[in-house]
Amino acid sequence: MRLLHTSDWHLGQALHNYDRAHEHERFLEWLLDTIEEQAVDALLVAGDIFDNANPSAASQRQFYRFLQQAKQRAPQLNIVIIAGNHDSPGRLEAPRPLLEGMKITIVGHVSRLPDGTIDHTQLLVPLVRPDGSVGAWCLAVPFLRPGDVPRVESDGDPYMDGVALLYRQVLDGALGRREDGQAIIALGHCHMTGGEVSADSERRIVVGGAEALSARMFDAPVAYAALGHLHKAQRVAGCEHVRYCGSPIPMSFAEVDYAHQVLCIDLNGDSVAAIREIRVPRSVELLRIPRHPGTIDEALAALHALDIPPLPEIHRHAYLEVRVRLDGPEPGLRAKVEAALEGKPVRLAKIDTSTARRVAEHAEPIPVDDLDTLQPDEIFKRLYQARYGSEVSPDQLAAFTELLLAADRQPS
Template structure:
C-alpha cells in the first residue's frame, strides 16, 4: 500500500490582508494530479485543514470540491482527515456521515460512549487495498485538548501522560484487530520534543508549556506516524518513522526558505519500506528585502532594483528597515519606491535601538498616581529611546479629550 502524508493546509488563510485562495487551489490541483500519478492508495491529512475555527463558505467549498474530485479521479482512495488546533472539531465532523459513503473519514474530536468513557474504537480505522482487503490500521487521533485525554495519576506532566495513555489504548485495539502482515500507522496533531517550530505562524497549543511530547510516544509497533502542526517538514527521533510533512504553503515570511512538500510512504507488510518527499511547486514567491534589517536609504535602493510589473503573480514583499528614530512617513516612501515594481507590499518590519535599561524597568509609581500623558511619554521612551515629539503628545491629548467627552 502507498500512502501520502500532508497537513496544515490552512485553507482560508490571508497573508497580511492578501487572499491566498488561488495559491491553495493551485496546491490542491497539484495534489490531485500527484495522487493519480503516484498511484496513492491512502491520503492522510494531519490537521489544520482550515486556518480558523469558523472557516468561510468559500474555503469549505474548496475542501469538499477537492474531496469529490479526488474520489472521482481515484475511486479506490482511502482519505483520513483529523482536526488540528486551528479547526473546529464539530464543524469538521459535521459532514462526516455523508462523506463516509465516499471512503472519507473525518475525526474532529475524541468521542465518548454513553458512560462517558473514551470511544477508542472510533479512532482506529482500517485502510483498504484496491481489492477491499485490509492493508493497515490507522490510529486517527485529532488534536487533543487537556479534557480529551485520560487522567493518569501521579504524573509530573498529566497532559503528556494522558496523550500517551490514549495512544496506548488505540494501539492495543489496533493490535487486537490486525492480522499478520497488516501495518499500523498513526495520525497526530501535536508538538514533539526537539521539533523545530516556525517563528511567526504557529500557536502554542496547550497552555503551560506541557504540549511537547516525547518521540517514544510512537513505539516500534507503529510503522509510520504522520504528524501535523509544525510547518517545517522534519523527522522526529532517530528511527525516521515519525515525521511532519509541513505546510504546503509558507504561512509567514519566516517560512520562505522551507522545502514545502508532501511525503510518500510505501508499506511492505507491517513496515514502512520507503519514505520520499515530493516537493510542491510554489506559485507565488515571498521576498524579504533587504535580507537583514538595513537603513532606509539602502532598502529603498534595493526596492528600486526590483523587476518591472508584469502579468505574472507578483511576489509578497516584506521590507526590513533599521531606524534610528520613528519615521512617520515610512510607508509612503516605501510605496513610492515600489511604484511600477513587480511586488506586493505585505509587511514593513522595523527595528529601533535598544531601550534604555533604566526605562525598561517597572514604573516605580503606582499607575493611579500618574497622569495619562506621563504614561504615554514613558512608554514612548521605552520603545523608541527618545522623548515623544510635541506633535504626537498633542495628538495624544486630543484623543484623551475626545475619550473623556464620549465618556460623559
C-alpha cells in the first residue's frame, strides 16, 4: 500500500489579518493532483484541519469540497482524519455518518461505552486495498484531553501514562485483528519529546504539567507513526518511522525556511519499504527584509532595492515582514516603510522592531510595591533606560508629560 501523510492545514488562518484562502486552495488542488499522480491508497491527516474551533463557513466548504473531489478523482482512496488541539471534536465529527460510506473516517474524540469504558474499536480503522482486502490497520487517536485518557495510578505523570496506555490498548486491539502481512500505522496529534517547535505558530500543549510524550510509545510493532502538531517536518528522537510531516504552508514568518512537504510511505507487507518527502510548492512568498534586523537606513535601502515583477492579483502578492533595530523611539517608522514600498507588489504584514536591550530579558523588574510610590514619569524613565540603554531625552519626557496632562483632562 501507499500512504500519504499530511497535517496542520489550519484552514481559515489569517496572517496578520490577511486572509489565506487562496494559499490553502492552491495547496488542496496540488494535494488532489499528488494523490492521483502518486496512486495513493490512503490519505492520513494528523489533525488541526481548521485554525480554530469555530471555523468559518468558507473554510468548512473548502474542506468538504476537497473531500468530495478526492473521492471523485480516487474512488478507492481511504481517508482517515483526526482532530488536533485547534479543532472542535464535535464539529469535525458531525458529518461522520455521511462520510463513512465513502471510506472517509473522521475521529474527533474518544468515545465511551455505556459502562464508561473507552470504546477502542472507534479508534481502529482498517485501510483497504483496491481489491477490498485489508492492507493495514490505523490507530486513529485524536488530540487527547485529560478526560479522554484512562486513569492510571503511577508515580509518574498520570496524563502521559494515560496517553501511553490508551495507545497500547488500541495497539492490542489491532494486534488481535491483523493478519500476516498487515502493517500497523499510528496516527496522532501530540508533542513528542525532542520535537523542534516553531516560535510564533504552535500553541503549546501542556496538560497536567506534561508537555511532551516519549517516542517509545511507537516502538515495534508500529511500522509508522504519522504525527501532527509541530509545523517543522522532522523525525522524532532519530526514529526514521516516527515523523512529523509539518504544515503545508508557513504559518508565520518564523517558518519561512521550513521545507513544507507531505510524506509518501510505501508499505511492503507489515513493514515500511520507503519514505519519500514531496515538497509542497509555495503559492505566495513570505519575505523578511532585511534578513537580519538592521538600522532604519539599512532597512529602507533594502526595501527601495526590492525588485519583484508586477502581479495583477493582490492575493498573490508576497507577505512582508520588515525587521528594524532601533536605538530609540521612531514614531514615523511605518510611514517611512510604506513610502519605500510604494508601487511594489507586496503586502506589509508586520514591522518587527528590536532594541539593544529588552525589558523582559535584561532589565531589573520594578517591584510591585514600588509602583505606588513612584511617579509616572519616573516609571517611564526607568522603562526607557531598560529598553534602549540610554537616558530619555528632555523632548521625549516633555511629550510624555503632555500625554499625562491630556489624559487627566479627559472627563471620567
